[in-house]
């Protein structure tokens with residue numbers, strides 16, 4: 001690869017393309033001589049509108065992007081960390097060169113009538129296919145009904161407008177990226193809706209042997225986001241969470257600089273919630289992730305995770 005051109009591969013959804021624009025803008029500041037090209041690809045996850053578990057789970061959003069990187073059609077892949085499978089290693093021959101500074105990690109309610117979650121009447125149909133969101137809504141608002149909805153965020157907003165759902169739960173960061181914060185009726189607290197592992201984190205993935213691109217893009221990496229992501233990903237790895245796992249959790253860099261990791265595992269009906277929260281102290285981020293995962297396993301997390309078909 002000539003050192004002055006970086007070809008970036010990404011999903012072709014409006015959200016993914018906005019993510020690439022952020023990478024290009026940050027690169028333009030730090031490395032103004034580097035030119036970029038964008039290679040948008042459609043993934044299985046974008047095409048398939050059924051249950052994700054039937055198309056190899058979350059890898060459905062990353063497989064084609066990874067393949068283009070490994071083939072050498074592109075030099076850099078930009079992934080939502082939340083969509084990168086946690087129960088298997090990242091594709092051999094690739095590595096993460098860095099993680100951009102984390103965006104908002106919270107979920108939001110999108111209600112066309114502008115109500116909050118507490119104001120929604122019994123039977124309101126909330127469009128979400130996420131077991132994590134379904135379980136937490138069942139726990140806090142059992143009188144609401146969740147209906148499956150798939151497609152990228154723009155498509156979900158269209159489907160809601162067409163009557164497929166009365167309201168949606170979507171990530172704040174995603175809505176910011178597609179310029180639709182106007183649709184948000186309530187940003188949910190972390191108490192109501194604990195975010196998924198990797199929420200709001202964009203990962204920069206390179207070929208392992210491409211030290212040139214790795215060196216350039218690693219300058220975009222944010223150290224605090226890296227620590228938080230390391231802790232969260234190790235938690236997911238130890239729990240062997242799959243695409244259909246009701247696992248939530250987030251690591252936070254406290255004002256003291258110390259890392260803390262909070263996580264929960266649910267049954268889909270929200271009736272059982274396992275919870276753990278630990279501070280790193282002298283532990284490195286990955287060991288903190290392991291420790292919190294073990295704390296959840298001691299409470300029976302394995303049975304909850306394996307109890308769900310995937």
Ligand SMILES: NCc1[nH]cc(CCC(=O)O)c1CC(=O)O
Nearest residue numbers: 080082170171173174199200201
């Ligand atoms: N499942 C799709 C997806 N992957 C990442 C985000 C949000 C952005 C992020 O957390 O990086 C979204 C949309 C959503 O869940 O509302």
